[in-house]
Amino acid sequence: MLSTEDDILRAAEAWRHEGRSVALATVIETWGSAPRPVGSHLLIDADGLFLGSVSGGCVEGDVITEALDVIGDGRPRTLEFGVADETAWRVGLSCGGRIRIFVERVD
Amino acid sequence: MRLDTLTALNAERAARRPVLLVTDPADGRQRLVRDHEIDADPLAPFLRECLASGRSGLIADAEGRSLFIAVHAPPVRVVAVGAVHITQALVPIAAQLGLDLTVIDPRTAFAAPERFPGVRLIAEWPDMALEAVGLDAYTALLALTHDPKIDDPALITALRARCAYVGALGSRKTHARRVERLRQAGFDEDTIARIHAPIGLDIGAVSPAEIALAILAQLVATLRQGRIAARAGA
Structure with a gap:
């Protein structure tokens, strides 16, 4: 039952109440064939445990790495992934789409 | 996101009331707009359109800032x-x-x-x-x-x-x-x-x-x- 966006946001609240440091990643824009729709979430804690998905597995590793920095300094970041942007990011989306992801700490 | 914003967002969803979350990706500032607050909101036309279509997305406000509107409509x-x-x-x-x-x-x-x-x-x-x-x-x-x-x-x-x-x-x-x-x-x-x-x-x-x-x-x-x-x- 943890597959819907609703459950991710409830889990975010629950994780914070457990005292865990948490970052929330959200797909805010997609171009072309993107694997997950706008509004999809990935929830990450300070140990790198995660729930949900923003790309179906293609870029989660890099989002988690960035999320740990966000948890560290509290500064939100916007990340962009896609084959058209390979100079900026070493990972890409095999489907050829592009996505923009907003990562924020849950304070 | 502030925990109180997240808590309020989840409470609206649990009560099956539509709610929108407006985020400025540039600085992370956020606010929640409940169903009955839409009409008085400066972004009212955008919010109404997002809610009607059920689709989240980026919009440009009057000052040209790019804002992300997340739509949380109750599941049918x-x-x-x-x-x-x-x-x-x-x-x-x-x-x-x-x-x-x-x-x-x-x-x-x-x-x-x-x-x-x-x-x-x-x-x-x-x-x-x-x-x-x-x-x-x-x-x-x-x-x-x-x-x-x-x-x-x-x-x-x-x-x-x-x-x-x-x-x-x-x-x-x-x-x-x-x-x-x-x-x-x-x-x-x-x-x-x-x-x-x-x-x-x-x-x-x-x-x-x-x-x-x-x-x-x-x-x-x-x-x-x-x-x-x-x-x-x-």
Whole structure:
């Protein structure tokens, strides 16, 4: 039952109440064939445990790495992934789409 | 996101009230806009459009800032009044479409758990059962019993609750008599016209499964009418 966006946001609240440091990643824009729709979430804690998905597995590793920095300094970041942007990011989306992801700490 | 914002967001969703979260990705500032706060909001036209289409996305505000609007509309529920053969055929299709289904029928022989394994089943009269279910603008009501004693109270409750979709099984002749009863109950023509009757898209359906398909196709078309209108205008 943890597959819907609703459950991710409830889990975010629950994780914070457990005292865990948490970052929330959200797909805010997609171009072309993107694997997950706008509004999809990935929830990450300070140990790198995660729930949900923003790309179906293609870029989660890099989002988690960035999320740990966000948890560290509290500064939100916007990340962009896609084959058209390979100079900026070493990972890409095999489907050829592009996505923009907003990562924020849950304070 | 502040924890109190997240808590308030989850509380609105748990209460099945639509809510929008506006985020400035540049600095992470956020605010929650509840349904009743939309009209007074400076972004009201954008918020209304996002809510109507059910789609989250980036918009540019008056100062040219790019803002992300996340739409949290309650998931659509389907309430079928009548635990009949067509309703049994509806179960797997509704599940595939991600529609949460509740079945109501006061006739316990129809509302037997053996006939509806794994489905939320309420063997009570609609006026009692619907009060417990709580109809709203994100609920679809299907009146499928052919019995005015059961269907009429359900339809009346659904029209008053401004349900997203209201449909009633029965021939045109049956519906004409139903319309007359609703007029006498004080409903105006516009309100009565919100009932899809005979229920379902006209695909020449014969079997219960085909009728179930026609009903759910019409329901999806109603829920997605924003997309249909956008294409027609483009």
